[in-house]
Amino acid sequence: MDGNGRWATRRGLPRLAGHKAGAERVRDVVELTPSLGVEYLTLFAFSTENWMRSRGEVNGLMMLFKHYMKSEAATLVRNGVRVRFIGERSRLEPDIQRQMQGLEEQTSNNSKLHLTLALNYGGRDEITRAMKRIAAKVKTGEIMPDDITQDVVSAHLDTAGLPDPDLIIRTSGELRTSGFLPWQSAYAEYVFPETLWPDFVPGEYVDIINSFGTRERRFGAVAG
Ligand code: FPP
Numbered sequence: 001m002d003g004n005g006r007w008a009t010r011r012g013l014p015r016l017a018g019h020k021a022g023a024e025r026v027r028d029v030v031e032l033t034p035s036l037g038v039e040y041l042t043l044f045a046f047s048t049e050n051w052m053r054s055r056g057e058v059n060g061l062m063m064l065f066k067h068y069m070k071s072e073a074a075t076l077v078r079n080g081v082r083v084r085f086i087g088e089r090s091r092l093e094p095d096i097q098r099q100m101q102g103l104e105e106q107t108s109n110n111s112k113l114h115l116t117l118a119l120n121y122g123g124r125d126e127i128t129r130a131m132k133r134i135a136a137k138v139k140t141g142e143i144m145p146d147d148i149t150q151d152v153v154s155a156h157l158d159t160a161g162l163p164d165p166d167l168i169i170r171t172s173g174e175l176r177t178s179g180f181l182p183w184q185s186a187y188a189e190y191v192f193p194e195t196l197w198p199d200f201v202p203g204e205y206v207d208i209i210n211s212f213g214t215r216e217r218r219f220g221a222v223a224g
Contacts, residue, residue, distance in 0.1 A: 001026070001043060003172030003196030016060040021198035023064055027072070030081065032202050033113055036209045040114045040163055044180050048088065048122030062096060065119065069099045073106060080112030086158035087121030088129065116162060123182035130156040159184055167212045169205075171197045187219050 001022055008018030026043060033041045046061060076083060085100045092100075100119070133156045137143040143152065154160065164184045170177070173194040177185070191208055193200070 001045070001197040001200075002170055002174055004198055006172065007196040007198040015057055016064075018196075018198055019057075019061055019064055023068055025198055025200050026068075028202050029200075029205055030076075030113070030115060031079070032205060034080075036206065038113075038209065040116070040165075042086075042116040042118060042162075042165065042181070044118045044121065044178075046087075046119050046121070047179065048120055048125050049179075051091075051120075062093065066096060066099060069096075069103055073103055076103070076115070077106055077110070080110045081107060082110040082112075082114050083107045084114070084116045084162070085119050086116055086126070087119045088125055089120065091120055114162065116159070118180070121158070121179075123179040125179075126158050127183060129158075153183065157183060164188065167191070167209075169193065169208060171195050171200050189215060 004018035004022040005015045006018070007021060008015050011017070029043075030041065045065065050061070051058060083103045085104065089097050089100065130153060134143060134148060134152065138145060138148075159181070162184075164186070165181060165188045168177070168180065168185055168188050168190050170180075170190070170192050173192060175192055177190070181188075189212060191212075193204065193208070195204060
């Protein structure tokens with residue numbers, strides 16, 4: 001969800017105004033996704049590098065997350081959305097961690113849309129933590145080194161149990177993936193629309209999903 005800051009700056013507004021406008025697009029996209037036949041949606045909300053932003057911006061983003069987790073909880077439950085969080089939680093405020101766990105529990109029986117929010121997420125950080133978990137099991141003899149398969153690695157990532165992404169959309173014209181699901185996206189398709197995230201209206205999202213539906217994916221095999 002890139003481009004919130006630029007969207008605000010171009011309007012002479014503080015960066016946080018861009019994040020607020022971005023949060024409205026989150027609501028649209030979450031609402032629209034199940035009707036497009038998409039059952040899993042992952043949103044990159046805060047990266048392990050985002051702590052390097054000004055204290056005001058980081059605090060403002062944390063306030064926004066808290067606000068939306070509270071204000072949207074009932075709607076998410078009602079609409080059959082199951083919420084999960086990926087990323088390293090211990091650095092987040094205890095208050096936020098409690099809210100995250102509460103939302104996961106409240107929505108745990110839902111299955112219309114699986115919404116994953118990446119909060120304090122970094123792909124290298126995730127893989128490093130997974131390696132530590134596997135190494136600890138090797139040490140106790142629960143896993144033998146030869147038993148470490150790709151499935152075992154996947155099962156120790158934050159996304160354990162979730163399917164790999166088919167399509168990754170990064171807005172704002174940046175042609176980088178910035179540590180988003182590096183292991184899981186090995187066969188994903190990418191699109192990089194120029195649109196800044198707060199301008200990412202439902203119509204553009206629908207067009208991208210429809211055009212993805214017509215692409216042929218071979219996963220390394222030849223066309224059949
Ligand atoms: C990147 O734009 C965006 C973020 C770091 C924050 C994303 C957060 C939201 C959309 C707010 C609400 C989220 C939820 C889940 C309620 P940027 O600031 O890097 O933009 P720039 O590259 O133009 O500076």
